[in-house]
Amino acid sequence: MSHNPEKVISPFFDLLVCPKCLEKGYVSNNFFICSVCNQKFKIIDGVPIFIDNSREYVDKRENTNPTNPYPQKVIDLAVKNPNALILDFGAGCPRKEHLFNNILRLDAFHYQNTCCFN
Numbered sequence: 001m002s003h004n005p006e007k008v009i010s011p012f013f014d015l016l017v018c019p020k021c022l023e024k025g026y027v028s029n030n031f032f033i034c035s036v037c038n039q040k041f042k043i044i045d046g047v048p049i050f051i052d053n054s055r056e057y058v059d060k061r062e063n064t065n066p067t068n069p070y071p072q073k074v075i076d077l078a079v080k081n082p083n084a085l086i087l088d089f090g091a092g093c094p095r096k097e098h099l100f101n102n103i104l105r106l107d108a109f110h111y112q113n114t115c116c117f118n
């Protein structure tokens with residue numbers, strides 16, 4: 001297991017909001033806590049887990065095989081627009097060379113490079 005317990009929370013943290021009330025939150029003791037409704041969401045390996053039922057959590061961090069490869073159009077979009085933010089629903093486990101800093105990787109499985117789990 002090579003997960004980094006000190007991993008910084010998602011670089012997109014400032015964009016994250018509570019899925020219940022859409023308000024900003026803060027981090028405390030490995031939880032994302034909504035500033036308004038106080039709902040708590042666990043943070044695992046730096047990734048906020050936005051689900052109600054922990055039985056729905058699927059840990060795929062050990063998976064090293066790339067999944068869901070980006071089409072060339074998406075790669076071009078990410079490279080040519082480095083300041084644009086791209087949201088990738090169902091990001092899977094991209095190839096290492098496709099871990100662009102301007103793509104927020106959201107997935108229902110927690111892969112090594114998932115930014116947000118929902």
Ligand SMILES: [Zn+2]
Pocket residue numbers: 018019020021022023034035036037038039
């Ligand atoms: Zn809330």
